Amino acid sequence: MICSYCQTENDSLREECEFCGAPLRKRRPQLKDFIHLDQCELLFNELILFHTYDLLILVRLVREERTNCYNLMRTVQKGSESVEIDSDTLAFAESEYRRYTARLRVLEGILIDRMGYKPKRIDDKLLKSLKLKVERWKGNGEQ
Structure with missing residues (x-):
């Protein structure tokens, strides 16, 4: 072996x-062919097998969804003053926000273990730069 x-x-x-x-x-x-938001629900032992590039993409997706949940939660909270909104809807919005926050912390923790920090912003420039480095490394025949 x-x-x-x-x-x-x-x-x-x-x-x-x-x-x-x-x-x-x-x-x-190993790099994955496709990353989707549902993968954030995987267990820690499965997430640590993700390539750092894939983790960054997943963190970006979870951050976006968490922001959407926060905005929905705030809209529902503000709307409840003028319109009657049931407590279940508000509770759901809050629980989704908390769930994505917890998932984000797990992913960012893995990134901190690997990189020594969690990127404040994950933009196309960062992802493109990392993808180029990964492709160069693989191009050298190392694995």
């Missing part, structure tokens, strides 16, 4: 690389 970190050949029965000590059976993050 070849170590995915140092590329050293190892006995297939080993659990760790004899050269660098890295786990031989650990799955490393």
Whole structure:
């Protein structure tokens, strides 16, 4: 078995690389073909297998949805003064906002572990730059 970190050949029965000590059976993050908002609901153990680029896209999607939930919640709260809105609708808007906030914290925590920080803004420029670096690295034949 070849170590995915140092590329050293190892006995297939080993659990760790004899050269660098890295786990031989650990799955490393791979770029996904498509990222969608529902993936934020995955468990932590599944999210840490996402590539950093994919995590950034997912954080961007969750931030947008969280903003939409916040705006809806504020609209419902303000509207309740002039129009009768049932408490279930308000409770739903608040729970969605809290749910996306919690999901965002998990994703940002993973990014902090990987990058040492969470990007304040995830724009097209940041994503394009990272995508270019990933493609260059893969173009060099390293994996």
